[in-house]
Amino acid sequence: MHNFIDNFSDYFFLLFVAGIPLAGYIRKVKVYESFVVGAKGGFEIAIKIIPYLVAIIVAVGMFRAAGGFDILGELLGPVLNKIGFPTELLPLAFMRPFSGSGANGILAEIIQAHGGNSFLSHAAATMMGSTETTFYVIAVYFGAVSIRRTRYAVPAGLLADITGAIMAVVVTRWFFQS
Amino acid sequence: MLNIIWLALILLSVIIGAVHGTLPLVVAAVTDSAKNAVMLAIGLIGIMAFWLGLMQIAEDAGLVKLLSRLLSPILHFLFPEVPKDHPAIGAMTLNIASNMLGLNNAATPFGLRAMAELEKLNPLPGTATHAMCMFVAINTSSVQLIPATAIALLASGGDPHPTSIIVPTLIATACSTAVGIISAKVFSKVKWFTPHP
16 A cells, blocks of 8 residues: 555556557547647746746745744744644745745654654644645746736635645644544 | 735845845855756756647547546636636646646646636736636645655654555645635635736
């Protein structure tokens, strides 16, 4: 079972990679020609998102280098601790909407510091799965179609993230500490 | 909203950097991050081309239409203004499916393809439509079924049952996706967010 879960994504990956061309061939599509026509768009999209990515990644990189995420945690920690949100998880909750690799680094640190079999590590790992890199997604998705006015995409995405972070703590507590 | 957040991040970095003596790090971060952003985009070209190529096959074979017809009741509820047989529906379906299966490098190309299709329905280029905001809200709320990276990290940290986080993650994710969808629906009725040309 464990093995299957470890490779879950790989199996589906290969199912897509081999299955789609096979199904296309059966349905009489000229698979190679079709593939090349579609693939042409890849370059254009990747280039189009560069300005949006630079804008977001530079701002976040500066903020992280200055130590802003740590300060946010120190400021909000006492308040959130009172309502039962562990302070140790705050840096992860703040980093997550901005940077996936940054959040992965923090998750690895938490697991290293508290051990893989602890409440904090379980809650952090759950949080990693229940939240997303909202700002990255918004920059890339809207960037690809040159949209600058994003209306309520940011508030809706952030509300979803906050819910994911809080629910990760609540559900983990309920599952692992009753 | 992005305008304020972006400006705040930059100004706060400089202020915090000055107070905490981390300004040299902030300066270095500008060059490094700008370079990283471009490298990230360049790195996407290959995988983006690959998945868009596969998607073209799936489309020519009628697979995308088949899949979207299967899911059309749900998608019609989420995106009422997108016509049932519009190509955007197929691309969004593939994006959400790959997100659920944890195929992140497939999800992005499908998602960007979907945005391009949604843009064709946009009466106000440069301003997001409701469908776009809803689609992005779903994407930012994470709908992954098996959090593979987190499980791997837990396992390497000595957790004897790292897969035990799957069910808690599913519950938390379901809540966050529900909140994402509901807030997009509610915000679409809020006057403050109404686009003005």
